[in-house]
Amino acid sequence: MSILDWVVLVGTLTMIILYGVWKSRGQRNMESYFLDNQSMPWYIVLLSIIGTQASAVTFISAPGQAYTDGMRFVQYYFGLPIAMVVLCITFVPIFHKLKVYTAYEFLERRFDLKTRTLASSLFLIQRGLSTGISICAPSIILSSLLGWNLYWTNMIMGGLLIIYTVAGGTRAVAYTQTFQLVIIFGGMFLAGWMVVHLLPADIGFKEALQVSGKMDKLNVIVTKFDWQDKYNIWSGIIGGFFLALSYFGTDQSQVGRYITAKSVKESRLGLLMNGLVKVPMQFVILLIGALVFVFYLYFRAPIFFNEAQLAKVHRTEQGAALMALEKEYDDLGKIKQAQVKNLAAAIEGGSHERIASAKSELKATDTRSQEVRNSAISLIKKADPTADPNDTNYIFLHFVVNSLPKGLVGLLIAIIFLAAWGSIAAALNSLASTTVIDIYQRIYNKEASPEHYLKVSKLWTLVWGVFCIAVAQFAGSLGSLIEVVNVLGSWFYGVILGIFMVAFYMKKVGGTATFWSAVVSEIVVLVIYWTGTVSFLWLNAIGCLLVILLAYLFQLFLEKPRVANS
Amino acid sequence: MENQHPADEKPPLFPSWNYWYVLVIAWLVLLIVLFYCFTKTFS
Numbered sequence: 001m002s003i004l005d006w007v008v009l010v011g012t013l014t015m016i017i018l019y020g021v022w023k024s025r026g027q028r029n030m031e032s033y034f035l036d037n038q039s040m041p042w043y044i045v046l047l048s049i050i051g052t053q054a055s056a057v058t059f060i061s062a063p064g065q066a067y068t069d070g071m072r073f074v075q076y077y078f079g080l081p082i083a084m085v086v087l088c089i090t091f092v093p094i095f096h097k098l099k100v101y102t103a104y105e106f107l108e109r110r111f112d113l114k115t116r117t118l119a120s121s122l123f124l125i126q127r128g129l130s131t132g133i134s135i136c137a138p139s140i141i142l143s144s145l146l147g148w149n150l151y152w153t154n155m156i157m158g159g160l161l162i163i164y165t166v167a168g169g170t171r172a173v174a175y176t177q178t179f180q181l182v183i184i185f186g187g188m189f190l191a192g193w194m195v196v197h198l199l200p201a202d203i204g205f206k207e208a209l210q211v212s213g214k215m216d217k218l219n220v221i222v223t224k225f226d227w228q229d230k231y232n233i234w235s236g237i238i239g240g241f242f243l244a245l246s247y248f249g250t251d252q253s254q255v256g257r258y259i260t261a262k263s264v265k266e267s268r269l270g271l272l273m274n275g276l277v278k279v280p281m282q283f284v285i286l287l288i289g290a291l292v293f294v295f296y297l298y299f300r301a302p303i304f305f306n307e308a309q310l311a312k313v314h315r316t317e318q319g320a321a322l323m324a325l326e327k328e329y330d331d332l333g334k335i336k337q338a339q340v341k342n343l344a345a346a347i348e349g350g351s352h353e354r355i356a357s358a359k360s361e362l363k364a365t366d367t368r369s370q371e372v373r374n375s376a377i378s379l380i381k382k383a384d385p386t387a388d389p390n391d392t393n394y395i396f397l398h399f400v401v402n403s404l405p406k407g408l409v410g411l412l413i414a415i416i417f418l419a420a421w422g423s424i425a426a427a428l429n430s431l432a433s434t435t436v437i438d439i440y441q442r443i444y445n446k447e448a449s450p451e452h453y454l455k456v457s458k459l460w461t462l463v464w465g466v467f468c469i470a471v472a473q474f475a476g477s478l479g480s481l482i483e484v485v486n487v488l489g490s491w492f493y494g495v496i497l498g499i500f501m502v503a504f505y506m507k508k509v510g511g512t513a514t515f516w517s518a519v520v521s522e523i524v525v526l527v528i529y530w531t532g533t534v535s536f537l538w539l540n541a542i543g544c545l546l547v548i549l550l551a552y553l554f555q556l557f558l559e560k561p562r563v564a565n566s
Numbered sequence: 567m568e569n570q571h572p573a574d575e576k577p578p579l580f581p582s583w584n585y586w587y588v589l590v591i592a593w594l595v596l597l598i599v600l601f602y603c604f605t606k607t608f609s
Contacts, residue, residue: 074601081594085587213608220601233598265575268583275590279597 001146001401005410012183012414013160016421020164020176029450033169033457034101034433040260044174045270048257050278051177051422053247056138056157057393059188059419062282064305064395066289067296070219072231074282079240083248084275088268090504091249096264101437102430103255103500110503111511113442118518119499120438123252124431126492128464130485131427132158132471137485138420139472141393142413144308145401154472161421162465165428166458170260173425180418187408187415188285194404195291200298203344208294210347211340214359215297215366217290220283242540246497252430253423292399297340297362299403303329303376305394309387310380318383325376332369339365428468432461490536491529494543495522501544502551509555516558517550 001009027033040048065073100106104123108116135158142157143150164172196205203211212218222232248254248271261267303326304310313322343358377389400412436457441448448456475484495518502514525543529536577583 078594078598081590085590088583088587209608216609218608219605221598221605263575265577268577268586272586272590276593279594283601 001409001413002406004406005413008407008410009414009417012411013417016176016180016183016418017160017163019179020161020172021167023175024164024168024172027167027169027171027454030101030436030453030457032171033454034256034429034437036169036171036174036260038260039262040174040266040270042261042266042269042273044178045258045261045266046273046277047178047181048174048260048426049248049254049270049274050281051181051419052253052257052426053278053423054181054184054419055134055423056416056420057134059184059285059415060138060141060396061393062285063289063292064392066217066286067293067395068392069231070217071283071286071290072219072222074220074279074286075222075231075233075236076240077244077279077282078233078236079238079242080244080278081275082237082241083244084271086245087249087271091255091500092258092267092271093264094504095255095259096267100259102252102434103250104252104434104438107499107503108442111514115499115511115515115518116438117443118515119250119496120434122492122496122522123250124434126488127251127253127427127431128467129471130488131424131431131464132468133475133485133488134427135420135424135468135472136475137393138416141397142416144306145394145397146413147308151473154469157417157420158424158465158469158472161425162428162462165425165465166461169457169461170256170429173429174257174260176425177422180422183411184415184418187411188288190408191400191404191412192284192288192291194408195288195295195399198403199295200341203294203298207344207347208291211297211344212290212294214343214347214355215293215363217293239541242497242544243493246493246540246544250493250496250500252434253426256430256433257426289396292396294340295399295403297336299337300330300333302398303373304380305391305398306388307394307398309384309391312387313380313383316383318379322376322379322383325372325379329369329372329376332365332372336362336365336369424468428461428464431464432457435460435464487529487536490539490543491525492522492543494540494545495525495547497540498544498547498551501548506548506551509551513554513558514547514551517547517554520550521546 062073094106095103098106098109102120104116104120107119135154139150139153139157142148143153164176196203196208199208209218224232225234226232258267258270261270302310310322313319339358339362343355343362346354346358380387381389397412397416400409404412436453440456440460441453445452445456498521499514499518502509502517521543524546525539528534528542529539534542577586580586580589
């Protein structure tokens, strides 16, 4: 990175920290610290919800996903708007009516203390570990691309935001997220504009779309149903709905954002607006990836985008074989450069036969390139069995670091930090609120002063921050971290969602039946995972349905039916 | 924390929240249709 990049990076991060500290004033008790006295307008709630969900990996990984697999990943978000509607009808009015600090408080009002404690403990385990991994994932990519020390990258990625998160609680988190998102969207727009600008002079936005489409990267909608296919319209609507409902309805890192709204109306508006903007937002981010794909048809792409890993293999006895594959890949790249120009000219000419012929030639070369690339990846795994064979997360940042002008590189790297900080700050805030409200205040110290609880809240925010950084320092050896986060979530999300589903929709089922059904379901989910019977993606649905089914059965045998009092 | 009862809170623009819910779902349907056309146009 150039000096200008460093100035932009350090300046942007410093500005956010100072803004967060400035917004931290006036915290007097837990209500102001965790709920900001329920004073947030809907647009701050909206941006805070988006900032919490969109982590660093969203901006690193999504364009890479479009590069390798096309834009069909956007279907993953189709269930989200439907989940927003369900949340507005069911969850939001109840959370506001009961004036809860955390989602799990509701479970004690509906069931009992043990069910509340179980759900909050499952959340703490899952969110604490996955936040640590979320710190490490972008740190590994940045340290690999820029040659930074991983230990210190983790410290900065997870450490600096602690300053304003501890000092200002929810208010500082929400307002910095707002500011961060303005910078993030501005930077991403500039990056997208630059991709098109850097293409040859005769290739504009429309032509780039046409080439990308002909290479099957604009496959936004896939209507064919396939159990093995993660991203089609059916899995997106059904699976995405359950995932979004459990994430936004039962994960305190999200619940903690919209219960800070000044009224049910503001909470609902924030969530519904999220339902309106989320899908188009993901579409635009993925479109940048589809355009980056076109860029690398015209310019040289490395055989493997994690070039630090490539350099490592070059130093082994597989180095000569890898070099031969790179030579072959580069030669094919030159052929593709000529063929893509031919395709663009054919599209310009409008002859269907010529377009079909040019497309077929380019696709054949691209397939051959892919085969050579796969051989290189096999070679990398052979030379270094610990290497991650997936370089999707390196594609967009490789483009940023190697192709964008000075200053913009610093801004894009800053965006990765800001995106990480937004979601990590919300996670720390939610971990602290759950620890203090659901465990400390409820079980260990019920009668302390507001000042004491405020001090303890700040202390726990700090403790969770340190814990997550410690997890990050050890997470580097866990392999594909994105998948590890998803696996961790799938262990617990389904069971927690099942508890809430029983609470909302099965009024005759009591606490003991729900508690034991959750315990048994959690064990079954973990056993299913360890035996490898089904893909982890199904564990959410299995956990949720098991809790509902077992709670119903246990209620028949363990307790007399009861009518919920809330 | 002075909340009105949820039933008392009228939404902006529309007479009831149901219209908002329909708007969000209709927007999703419209996006899916537009994305389908986009896919077909450029494939």
